[in-house]
Amino acid sequence: MPRGKRRPHKATDVLAGKTRDLDLSDDDSYNDNASVISNISCSTSNEDRSCVATEDTDESQNDAFEEKLSDAIDGLSQKSAQGRTLSFEAICNIFCKKYIPDYILNRRMTIADAIERALKKGGDNEKAAAANLASLLCIQLGAIDITEDSYQELLSTLMFVVNDESVPLLAREKCCLAIALLTFISCNEEIDAAMQLMRNLWRRLLHSSTITSSVAALYSSALSSWSLLFSTISIRNSTIIPTLTELSTLLDSTHLEVRMVTGELITVLLEMTRDCEDMDEYEPDEEFINKLRELATDSQKYRAKKDRKTQRSNFRQILHYVELDEPPNIQIRFGQEILTMNTWTKKKQYDVLCQALGSGMNMHMTENDLVRDILNLGPKLCQTKLLSNKQSKLERQQINAANFKERTKTRGKVRDKRLAFID
Incomplete structure (x- = not known):
């Protein structure tokens, strides 16, 4: 571009425009058609848009x-x-x-x-x-x-x-759980037939010395289902209560799931008999207690390390209840609520529901009226109450800072003791 024909600078135009605005009077500079927007209206409109966007997202999902x-x-x-x-x-x-x-x-x-x-x-x-x-x-x-x-x-x-013996074992195992849940939830007249069916299955364990793991899974599922239904009937009128000798035979099984389910049945049975009078014949003798003690301290190397750990953990609780009559004290936190299980019957019901629902158990404990009724959680909490109970970010930061300070002091004292011991 030739030097003599340069474009005017933008700053010059802006200054010129400002000069022209200053020359105008107040009446001329006021525009009747100009819109006035406040900060409040802007924030309100933004919130409305965000709410509408959230609702649209929820509806699309x-x-x-x-x-x-x-x-x-x-x-x-x-x-x-x-x-x-x-x-x-x-x-x-x-x-x-x-x-x-x-x-x-x-x-x-x-x-x-x-x-x-x-x-x-x-x-x-x-x-x-x-x-x-x-x-x-x-x-x-x-x-x-x-x-x-x-x-x-x-x-x-x-x-x-x-x-049906021709049906695969896995399908029969799943059907045992389904029968137990359907009968337990509906509380219909088929409970006696369902319990007799399950009893005919798990009693085969008493006469089978060597069975495969898949067969053991079927029989243990039948025994677990029978235990769930057994917890809902009156023990005085029942004629199908297993004896301590039969339970002792089941504890000798080589399969972990059979031993674990048998231990659960023992606690449910003792809990029901101890609530009744004149049923001392079901109190275990010293030999039976020694067998439980062996399972609680089992260290056999031919069993898997994880299996030994799981067995010892469960049978320690069972042994405490059998010897000292100590009920379980298990607390499970989900969301803003806490489930407390202080009876073996309630724990058994929780375990069966967990087996069916898997990872969705926490959601169903929060939303499902049936699950909340079974576990005595009461009515569902209101959403506003859940939000009011939630801690703010500042409160969480203050709690974490206090915990960090206390932890630092404790570690400092431990370090001082170490230095004194070294000196």
């Missing part, structure tokens, strides 16, 4: 979730056996992670028919997945009285599968 669940339910009727199994597993994962009884209520007959069809004609993995879904379905709909008809339809099929 719910729509995507419902679409995924609807596709999985539709997949239960496809021709491919592998596809049906994957659909069963997908629904099980959703039922574990979310509590949606209202959504399931209108589709319960479709799901129950698919479960029954899979248990009768499905493959090995499909039957196991269908039995899992039966357990989760009754947990989801357990608080709704209208589901009792669905329970009756599934119970007969599940009992038939458990009795």
